[in-house]
Amino acid sequence: MKAKGWQQVFKFTFLQMIKSKSYIISTIIIIACILLMSLGANFLPGLLMGRDNDKEPTLEEVGVISPFRIDTIYLSDRSSIEPAPYYGFLTAYNIDVVMISESEVEAITEKVRTSLEAIGLIEVIAAEYGYDVIISRPEFDGLLSTANFNTISEMLNNRVWRAHMISIGVPEDSIDDISIYVNSQITIAGETPRNEMATMLANSIIPMVSSMVLFMFIFMYGSLTAQAIATEKTSRVMETLLTSVRPMAVILGKVLGMGLASFTQFFALVVAGFGISAIVAPFGTLGQVFGSVEIAVDDVQMHMVKTAFDEAFSGFNPLSLIWIIVIFLLGFFFYSLIGGLFGATISRIEDLQSALTPMSLIGVFGFYLAYVSPAFSIDSEEVNIVQRFSYYFPISSPFALPGVIISGEMNAVGALISVGFLAVCCVLMLMFVSRIYETIITHTGNRITLKAMFKMAKGK
């Protein structure tokens, strides 16, 4: 296989690709989407719904306007909790707290109901089973709605409970220690237990999402390689190129150049994803500042989510990252060679779509195999047979394997076997392409069919 000069083709292809408007814009859009998704999921609720903190914020931090938009709260405390108050945080949020007696409740209730002002009534009542916290808001919801009181309700629940603990003699320092969550798990004997959420993430969500992202990059750039080669051929640039380099150098440089451009964008996405998560996500800097998740879920739920994510991403380490890069590049190489081959079969650019049909069928079949098979295991700890097949089948393994490596579902031996199959396929594809590419790249006239390509390869 003569491929001298592929380096120049590679360099030119890569530089032109990353300089293109479509590449720059798509990269920006992808990163912006990640940012928006992170904001949408974590950051915005924190901004819209206020925040919850163990430390009471100072008035200076809060500002003169209540984040809850409530001016006055009438409070009827019938909890008998000593020592009160558990409601000190309300004044810290610049809300006027007016203590009322039980006899005044009826009148105040009517006042609040008919009020056009930002006021509310809170009743904390001792009950047999614990406490009732009843919050009343005005009928007119132009100023205040139920949502304005949701956060106060959750914060109050927590503080009433703490006050009760203290009132019955639990030392304040020990309260956090007794707030534990008991997590029960069922597992196959001998296997590491994993909670339900982690199982769902590892067996289904991560493989499905990663296969979708990988398909997008591998298949899209494979198609772009086909398009680039078809454009060179149909615009007759190829003839000028071929006085300087052999056809194999053109396709090799083109595939590798596109591969690097694709990988660069993929890598940018990964870095941006982690970076944005570190800043915006609930565990990240801004997430903590705005307390975005704490207001929606309690600490125990938060802990469960964190644990599930930690378990689901348990396979992610520097070595697995290398595996993923290798699989990505091999997958890209495989699909781009197919794309380059079919792109070279045409003489008119309008024939490109029909020429790429076989590649599309192969790619979509591989993608669906990787994407759909995890859905059958969504409630199961077991990996199904189709899913397992997709890990080793070279058409689907570039899309399926990275997800299961991240989640630790695939060990090094399994990954090695799968990558081995894929590498062998790449070599076979390269051999096939090198046998016929020199003939088809200068062919003019009708599109060369798959059958004709096999006949050519056999003839050689």
Place this chain on the structure above:
Amino acid sequence: MSLIVDNLVKRYGEFTAVKGLSFTIDKPGVFALLGTNGAGKTTSIRSILGMLSREGGTVTWKGRALNTTEERVGYLAEERGLYAKYTIHEQMMYFAELKGLKKNKANDAINFWLDRLGASEYLKKRAETLSKGNQQKVQLAIALISDPELLILDEPLSGLDPVNTDLFRSVIRDEINKGKYIIMSSHQMPTIEEFCTDIVILHRGEAVLQGNLNEIKKGYGRVKLSVKADENILPLALECGLEVVQQTPNGTDFRVGNPVQAETFLKKAIEGGITLVKYELREPSLHEIFVEKAGGDTNEG
């Protein structure tokens, strides 16, 4: 230094596009590859350059098999092609680097050729914004960028206006003066006659005539007679055995069987008081030779 093409054969399935083409270019200058459309010129050129696989024959340059990726070979293809979206500088630099030029030398060559061809102003423009003629200039510059020893020009003047035709001709003349080996395919016979010393005429993939152009013409002898007169000369010409080839407002062309016929015609015309405006007994032009050899049954495609 010479280019030897020996018994070149190219087949597409059952169809033989080039049938045993052989020629030698053993001195600098322009060698013409002529033929009607579909005669096999471009296929021959692509086979010589190694773009197409050959079913037979060899191409030797400087004593060894021609490898265009190793030698300084320039090629201006018949069907022009540039990267529409890239600037002229980007693509010229790319082709220069593919030819092994370092960046500085490549920049010098780019500037020189664009300046020589009057296209410097397009350096930073995208190819799609250029006119067809200016794109052709860029393509010629790309073919010449590595200062090639062997230059192949497939229809270099097609589609050019008279000004740019003259510009291209002057560039080709410069290259001849620099001692380059040039293969040129063209349908413009006056241009071929202007530049070429040796020719080959292909018809249906086969060389039907080849050799030194002057010797070919001499071989035909002075068999063409062009006459223009105030009176009707046709009866006299037919009486003298002349064969009418064509009649135009500029006169009548005859085919002469032997010089005696022409002399007899002239003598009788003068004796008969015919006023001759033009009388030219000459060798056939390349155009006439071409039509005779390849014009019988053309095969478009």
